Amino acid sequence: MSNLSLFLGCVAPNRYPGIEAATKKTFSKLGIELDDLEGASCCPAPGVFRSFDKTTWLTLASRNIALSEEMDDDLLTICNGCYSTLKEAETELKKDSGLKKEVNEKLFETGHEFRGQHDVRHVIEYLYQNIGVDGIREIVSNQLDLRVAVHYGCHLVQPLKEAGSGLVTNDITFFDELVEATGAKSIDYEDKMMCCGAGGGARAAVQDATLRITEKKLQNMIEEQVDCIVNACPFCHLQFDSGQQDINKNSGTNYEIPVLHYTQLLGLAMGFSPEELGINLNSTNTAVFIQRIKEGFVTA
Amino acid sequence: MISNIERCYQCGQCTSVCPMGEQEQTYRIRRFLQMEKLGLETEESMVVPFIFYCTTCYKCQDNCPQGVNLVDAVLAIREKAVHKGKMLEAHKKVGQMLINYGHAVPTNTDAMEKRGLLGLEERPPTVQASIEGLSEIKTLMRLTGFDKLVAESEVEEQLTENAAMVQQADFTQQQVAEEKA
Numbered sequence: 018m019s020n021l022s023l024f025l026g027c028v029a030p031n032r033y034p035g036i037e038a039a040t041k042k043t044f045s046k047l048g049i050e051l052d053d054l055e056g057a058s059c060c061p062a063p064g065v066f067r068s069f070d071k072t073t074w075l076t077l078a079s080r081n082i083a084l085s086e087e088m089d090d091d092l093l094t095i096c097n098g099c100y101s102t103l104k105e106a107e108t109e110l111k112k113d114s115g116l117k118k119e120v121n122e123k124l125f126e127t128g129h130e131f132r133g134q135h136d137v138r139h140v141i142e143y144l145y146q147n148i149g150v151d152g153i154r155e156i157v158s159n160q161l162d163l164r165v166a167v168h169y170g171c172h173l174v175q176p177l178k179e180a181g182s183g184l185v186t187n188d189i190t191f192f193d194e195l196v197e198a199t200g201a202k203s204i205d206y207e208d209k210m211m212c213c214g215a216g217g218g219a220r221a222a223v224q225d226a227t228l229r230i231t232e233k234k235l236q237n238m239i240e241e242q243v244d245c246i247v248n249a250c251p252f253c254h255l256q257f258d259s260g261q262q263d264i265n266k267n268s269g270t271n272y273e274i275p276v277l278h279y280t281q282l283l284g285l286a287m288g289f290s291p292e293e294l295g296i297n298l299n300s301t302n303t304a305v306f307i308q309r310i311k312e313g314f315v316t317a
Numbered sequence: 318m319i320s321n322i323e324r325c326y327q328c329g330q331c332t333s334v335c336p337m338g339e340q341e342q343t344y345r346i347r348r349f350l351q352m353e354k355l356g357l358e359t360e361e362s363m364v365v366p367f368i369f370y371c372t373t374c375y376k377c378q379d380n381c382p383q384g385v386n387l388v389d390a391v392l393a394i395r396e397k398a399v400h401k402g403k404m405l406e407a408h409k410k411v412g413q414m415l416i417n418y419g420h421a422v423p424t425n426t427d428a429m430e431k432r433g434l435l436g437l438e439e440r441p442p443t444v445q446a447s448i449e450g451l452s453e454i455k456t457l458m459r460l461t462g463f464d465k466l467v468a469e470s471e472v473e474e475q476l477t478e479n480a481a482m483v484q485q486a487d488f489t490q491q492q493v494a495e496e497k498a
């Protein structure tokens with residue numbers, strides 16, 4: 018099996034670095050040292066750049082994959098948007114040799130080549146398939162006593178469906194299973210598979226409407242009295258976390274649900290402190306949540 | 318014909334599950350597909366800026382009885398608009414970020430401070446810490462013509478919600494009537 022390089026994307030390193038720190042720490046604990054992907058760029062974002070100019074999108078995506086291939090690594094992404102872009106680019110280039118040749122003609126100008134001998138992996142899918150729910154259960158040292166609203170995100174589900182992974186069924190559970198391996202309980206809520214609202218460039222184009230989509234999800238989660246939201250994507254994370262503040266400011270509401278990326282939840286269950294995982298660095302105040310974690314919201 | 322939209326028989330099941338359509342009366346995915354199918358380029362103002370509101374959530378596609386690849390269609394309609402020089406101001410800015418920094422969302426002082434607290438390098442080991450990497454990205458965007466495409470696009474006014482509602486009022490009423498029928 019190949020080694021793994023960590024593809025950071027934009028939002029994690031530049032807005033929510035806690036997700037980056039949590040990924041490195043949890044993988045290290047699993048005995049996997051992730052290689053830095055030096056010189057990587059934006060994936061580029063699937064909804065915007067792919068729709069502006071598909072050739073540019075494919076060319077930059079293939080460069081990112083090529084950088085990882087040059088280290089003989091599979092590429093690990095921690096973001097649904099990056100996964101959507103890089104997986105789709107990988108699939109198209111692996112099956113269409115003419116397209117691959119075209120892209121490589123451009124990449125050669127920068128000294129790179131897309132070979133197509135490695136895979137693009139999403140952290141959730143990787144943990145589920147390569148470590149396994151039992152593997153996670155074994156490594157967890159603190160049982161988290163939390164009610165969790167799991168948010169899959171559209172661009173985790175769709176690429177897995179297209180790849181025929183078998184993980185996407187009518188009764189989709191792989192992410193919930195990983196959450197429950199930490200001792201937490203995944204709580205069902207209405208329209209659970211609905212979008213966070215942010216994707217496709219909509220957040221930039223029509224922010225108010227995207228926040229109304231988000232607010233509807235938040236209300237459905239609150240209805241079930243969850244302790245936190247757990248996602249698999251820094252962009253969903255941003256929409257839920259900083260989105261709550263935007264909604265509060267615009268409509269005088271008082272949303273205050275802690276938002277965690279799965280790697281941060283896993284980090285807590287492995288015994289890392291909330292500060293080491295950057296859970297205190299969200300826009301939405303997480304002080305109460307952190308206090309409860311420290312006071313034994315976990316059982317050792 | 319883009320994507321496989323010729324398979325669409327206008328049942329409206331896409332619009333009925335669309336979260337953007339629920340929040341934004343002007344956003345009617347079935348309508349956009351129909352206009353595209355009929356080649357109604359002259360009514361483009363009804364498509365731009367609205368086609369850029371799609372969150373690409375795939376809910377419409379999952380619900381389409383005809384297996385239409387709606388998201389591919391949305392992206393292709395957008396690409397045509399962009400290649401005709403029509404971009405939203407916010408998206409043009411995102412494009413310029415990519416061209417200048419290699420990231421759609423580049424770092425800022427707040428992020429650098431947070432990284433410090435977490436014991437991470439101030440600048441992530443991406444193109445933001447690699448002059449060579451950044452110049453490669455710029456070379457590639459010159460080769461594909463992306464720099465020009467963004468620079469030369471005229472910015473489409475991002476309609477305020479009210480203006481959009483007024484502009485679309487008649488059209489929406491007609492749409493609602495059609496969908497009830």
Ligand code: SF4
Pocket residue numbers: 324325326327328329330331332347350380381382383384385387
């Ligand atoms: S659901 Fe499919 S067939 Fe029905 S209107 Fe939408 S695209 Fe056309």
Ligand code: SF4
Pocket residue numbers: 331334335336337338346370371372373374375376377378387388391
């Ligand atoms: S992909 Fe776009 S058009 Fe389809 S349901 Fe989602 S927001 Fe609506």
